[in-house]
Amino acid sequence: MARFSMNRRGRTVAYTMAGTVLAPLLAGLGAAPAQAASGSWCGGARGPYQKQAEKFLGRKADGKQSQGDCRAIRAFQVSHAIHPQYGYAGPVTWKMMKVVKPQRDARNNPNRAGRCPTNRGRIACVDLTRQISWIQDGRHLVKRPVPVRTGRNGNETRTGLHRIFWKHKNHVSSLYHVSMPYSQFFDGGEAFHAISGSVWSAPGSHGCVNMRTADAKAYWKLLSTGDDVFVYGRKPGT
Structure with a gap:
């Protein structure tokens, strides 16, 4: 049974219950987050x-x-x-x-619609609509599509044909003072680079193409200064 007492405001409150009811309840509530974290x-x-x-x-x-x-x-x-x-x-x-x-x-044929040029040799393609990027050489798929996070509303990643002009592996933004590992700049301050958070998180970047660390590392190895980057489409919500 529950037992009751009066609090300072004169309200009746329950302060204890029979151990056979309260203990399992508290144990279950305490255990759930830990078990959820472990996947069990x-x-x-x-x-x-x-x-x-x-x-x-x-x-x-x-x-x-x-x-x-x-x-x-x-x-x-x-x-x-x-x-x-x-x-x-x-x-x-x-x-x-x-x-x-x-x-x-899009995994096996991201350029099915032919939006990314196939006549420029090695090129990194960025589809803002699907929020993916891949690398191709002509019609040959060099790197399968990976998820990316592009510019938020008001800071949209600029579309068009660009070219990688600078690579900086341990770059730190002088504007936002955040780490930008494996940066490969292709249009002003816009670059491919890794982030520590989720690439699926809202609202988006300030124009860069954010990537998971493993994907940014792969792009770092596969792309060189002078390689083309083609950005097209429109990110949902922008």
Whole structure:
């Protein structure tokens, strides 16, 4: 049973419960975040986009939350910095899946529409619409598309044909005072470079093409001063 007392404002408040009820409840609430962080726990709730999430993840799309579904959704949330990370297929998770789907679909043939030039030799292509970049040499795909984060509204990454004119591996922005590892500048202060946060996070960069560290390292090795960069499309929301 609960026991009651009067607080200083004269309100009746419960201050204890039988240990058989309160202790397991507190233990469960305390354990959940730790278990979630380790990947051993899932919320188990069925979200409004359960079936869509299952289909996106290649699981049985029956709209019923299983432990396997929950863990798969949670893994997606962890890899894309979505919080909370409890395997719940809510609107934020589904919105991110819709962003990632065209990036994933472009994997083997990102230049299917022929928007990026194929007559300039090695060139880094940046599609603002799909928020992806890849490297090709003629029609040969040198580096498969990777997700990028381009300029936010008001600081859009400039479109058109550019050329890498300076590389600085350990660059620090003199304007924003932030680290820009593996910087490769192609238009004024705009550059390919790594960031420590998520490339899927809003609202976007100040014009640079932000990349995951592994992708920025790969671009650093594959591109040289003088190589072309072609930026086209329009980032959603700009």
